[in-house]
Amino acid sequence: MVIAPSHPRARTVALIGRNGVGKTSLLEALVVATGGLERPGRVDAGTSLCGNDPEERRHQMSLGIAMAPVWVGEDKLTLLDTPGLIDFSGEVERALDVADVAVLVVSAVDGVQADFVSTWNLAQEARVPVVIFVNALDAERADFESTLRGLELLVGPTLAPLELPIGEGADFQGVVDLLADEAITYDARGPRRGPVPAELAELEARVRSSLLEAIVVADDTLTERYLEGDIPTMQELEPALSELMIEGRIVPVTCGSATQGLGVDRLATLLDEIAISRPIPAFVGGNEILLERDPHGDPIMRAFKVIVDPYVGRIVVMEVISGTITNDIILTNTRTRSEERLHGLHHLFGTKLVPVDRAVTGDVVAVAKLSDVVAGDILAKKGLNISPVPAPVATPAMSVALASSSHDDDDKIATALHRLSEEDPSLRIRHDPVSRKLVVDVMGDTHLQVTLERLRRRFNVEVATATPDVQLFETIVAPRECEGRLKKQTGGHGQFAVVNLKVEPIEPDTPFEFVDAIVGGAVPRQFIGAVRNGVEKAMIHGGPKGHRVVGLRVTLLDGKFHSVDSSEAAFDTAGSIGLKAALESAGTNVLERVMEVTATFPTEYLGEVLNDLKPRRGRVVRTDQSEASSVMLVAYVPEAGLNRYGLDLRAITAGRARVTIVQHHLAVVA
Ligand SMILES: Nc1nc2c(ncn2[C@@H]2O[C@H](COP(=O)(O)OP(=O)(O)OP(=O)(O)O)[C@@H](O)[C@H]2O)c(=O)[nH]1
Ligand SMILES: [Mg+2]
Numbered sequence: 072m073v074i075a076p077s078h079p080r081a082r083t084v085a086l087i088g089r090n091g092v093g094k095t096s097l098l099e100a101l102v103v104a105t106g107g108l109e110r111p112g113r114v115d116a117g118t119s120l121c122g123n124d125p126e127e128r129r130h131q132m133s134l135g136i137a138m139a140p141v142w143v144g145e146d147k148l149t150l151l152d153t154p155g156l157i158d159f160s161g162e163v164e165r166a167l168d169v170a171d172v173a174v175l176v177v178s179a180v181d182g183v184q185a186d187f188v189s190t191w192n193l194a195q196e197a198r199v200p201v202v203i204f205v206n207a208l209d210a211e212r213a214d215f216e217s218t219l220r221g222l223e224l225l226v227g228p229t230l231a232p233l234e235l236p237i238g239e240g241a242d243f244q245g246v247v248d249l250l251a252d253e254a255i256t257y258d259a260r261g262p263r264r265g266p267v268p269a270e271l272a273e274l275e276a277r278v279r280s281s282l283l284e285a286i287v288v289a290d291d292t293l294t295e296r297y298l299e300g301d302i303p304t305m306q307e308l309e310p311a312l313s314e315l316m317i318e319g320r321i322v323p324v325t326c327g328s329a330t331q332g333l334g335v336d337r338l339a340t341l342l343d344e345i346a347i348s349r350p351i352p353a354f355v356g357g358n359e360i361l362l363e364r365d366p367h368g369d370p371i372m373r374a375f376k377v378i379v380d381p382y383v384g385r386i387v388v389m390e391v392i393s394g395t396i397t398n399d400i401i402l403t404n405t406r407t408r409s410e411e412r413l414h415g416l417h418h419l420f421g422t423k424l425v426p427v428d429r430a431v432t433g434d435v436v437a438v439a440k441l442s443d444v445v446a447g448d449i450l451a452k453k454g455l456n457i458s459p460v461p462a463p464v465a466t467p468a469m470s471v472a473l474a475s476s477s478h479d480d481d482d483k484i485a486t487a488l489h490r491l492s493e494e495d496p497s498l499r500i501r502h503d504p505v506s507r508k509l510v511v512d513v514m515g516d517t518h519l520q521v522t523l524e525r526l527r528r529r530f531n532v533e534v535a536t537a538t539p540d541v542q543l544f545e546t547i548v549a550p551r552e553c554e555g556r557l558k559k560q561t562g563g564h565g566q567f568a569v570v571n572l573k574v575e576p577i578e579p580d581t582p583f584e585f586v587d588a589i590v591g592g593a594v595p596r597q598f599i600g601a602v603r604n605g606v607e608k609a610m611i612h613g614g615p616k617g618h619r620v621v622g623l624r625v626t627l628l629d630g631k632f633h634s635v636d637s638s639e640a641a642f643d644t645a646g647s648i649g650l651k652a653a654l655e656s657a658g659t660n661v662l663e664r665v666m667e668v669t670a671t672f673p674t675e676y677l678g679e680v681l682n683d684l685k686p687r688r689g690r691v692v693r694t695d696q697s698e699a700s701s702v703m704l705v706a707y708v709p710e711a712g713l714n715r716y717g718l719d720l721r722a723i724t725a726g727r728a729r730v731t732i733v734q735h736h737l738a739v740v741a
């Protein structure tokens with residue numbers, strides 16, 4: 072492996088795109104093309120740098136961010152490989168948070184599909200400049216032209232195709248550089264330049280005009296010239312194109328094959344030219360600002376990923392926001408205010424750690440033995456008051472209850488899950504107080520499956536899963552007066568207490584009300600609290616239908632006591648007896664939780680989203696269409712209909728919905 076001793080500029084590149092388009096293969100090819108590896112490994116043979124943990128191999132897909140550095144000349148680019156399956160889109164968001172530029176990979180076989188659109192949208196939302204790489208041009212059924220048409224439809228006039236493939240499928244040999252107007256073909260000795268083949272003339276003319284249009288549209292002076300009929304030459308357009316690409320105002324398209332290594336060297340050079348260090352949003356002294364990436368500034372770093380390595384232990388991966396970081400530097404974690412010494416900086420080549428002694432602004436380093444640093448933390452020179460802007464919390468797609476054989480196992484499973492969630496922030500663990508079960512929130516079926524496999528392999532725990540219980544409640548149907556009487560004589564002291572209660576329904580969401588209407592000491596003062604306790608205990612214990620009782624006002628109207636045989640315990644029991652009698656004689660209604668669902672998504676999906684709410688017994692409260700292309704929908708939906716809502720909404724809206732779900736009220740089960 073080539074490791075440059077020093078590197079004045081460092082930046083980060085995220086490889087994004089749908090499942091199986093060739094991101095992990097492209098990372099491998101970029102490392103080879105830039106001299107970091109002699110021969111590429113293969114994802115399908117389990118020999119690639121990234122995507123090689125046992126679960127990744129089993130599922131044949133990337134499951135989390137993986138990385139490797141490449142050097143293009145003196146510059147270092149940290150490549151972040153991301154998973155394509157939508158279950159793991161949280162990882163894509165985290166990579167985009169760090170990236171200076173994103174390579175959006177699309178397969179020339181499948182073209183632009185719904186998943187491509189959702190990844191494109193993620194990059195747009197993160198405001199990361201995008202380069203599109205049309206991959207797999209060597210594959211059978213590769214179709215560059217139709218892929219390009221799909222891209223033109225999605226991206227619009229800012230799409231700037233820089234290259235054309237020469238041949239497709241088994242005939243794929245290289246690319247045409249549209250700016251230089253020359254062909255680059257590849258053989259065993261590498262790339263070779265030559266004239267553009269005549270059979271491509273027609274396509275070249277069309278694609279060059281797309282490129283010309285993209286440059287002209289983004290540049291005012293060129294637009295003016297163009298409108299006056301003065302068409303600039305490609306040589307004249309070149310400087311404008313570079314500038315526009317650097318500013319992220321146009322979307323360049325390049326093409327090639329990751330597994331054949333064709334066109335990949337050109338992508339590396341392009342990335343090096345256009346990636347500039349993006350400023351990082353942060354709170355400084357309480358105000359949100361963009362932190363400039365100053366190589367000569369104070370040392371500041373941000374943690375973005377935690378990895379638990381079987382040999383090294385816990386590793387925190389951090390990007391350098393400003394300044395230079397050297398081995399053994401002491402920085403303050405601005406969240407915990409504790410000082411952290413950075414023993415041992417490393418570069419990560421896939422899973423391999425390579426020690427380095429310094430890291431410059433824009434660089435990414437892995438640091439071991441930082442037990443209190445979590446993803447999102449900022450480490451800075453002592454005295455700097457900088458805190459991170461919290462990342463939005465993704466709504467889980469589904470929840471699953473975990474069943475284990477004993478309580479001891481529960482503790483073990485909870486500990487193991489917490490360890491996994493450090494590496495995988497999309498995994499959330501809760502303890503359901505009613506069913507007393509552990510519940511995990513996951514981003515989809517594959518996410519769940521991988522989590523269970525990791526529990527088994529790493530922690531040796533086996534769990535069964537079940538749909539989480541929906542919590543039900545009950546309340547009295549109508550007001551009722553009842554007596555609670557306890558009279559026992561079992562040798563020595565007896566037990567005696569009588570209470571007369573009026574039990575009436577109130578709003579089920581309001582707290583329990585207890586009214587003391589005793590006059591003349593029918594129940595002595597010191598026993599009134601015990602009556603209330605007894606009533607509350609019976610409510611928690613459950614009504615005639617077995618659910619916790621809520622929404623009651625209980626009035627203690629009257630009672631009787633005995634100077635020797637009455638006690639707190641006796642009045643407590645009498646309170647319980649009285650309440651149970653009232654519930655049984657008046658009858659109860661079962662109540663369920665109704666959640667407020669707030670979803671924002673492109674307006675075109677509104678009809679389908681509304682249809683989907685019907686079988687869930689959802690009631691639309693309002694829709695807000697003040698944003699031109701998206702709609703915000705608020706609906707009340709019973710909890711029972713929501714278990715896989717995140718997943719279904721994602722399918723309906725091609726992953727373009729944001730949704731929050733909070734408890735709103737209780738309602739009688741219809
Ligand atoms: N013919 C051909 N096959 C490719 C190319 N790139 C990738 N593949 C194959 O496509 C399959 C998936 O490639 P990966 O690199 O794992 O795809 P990915 O985008 O990382 O997939 P996820 O991690 O699941 O999102 C593998 O079997 C690769 O060998 C290519 O350029 N040409
Ligand atoms: Mg992959």
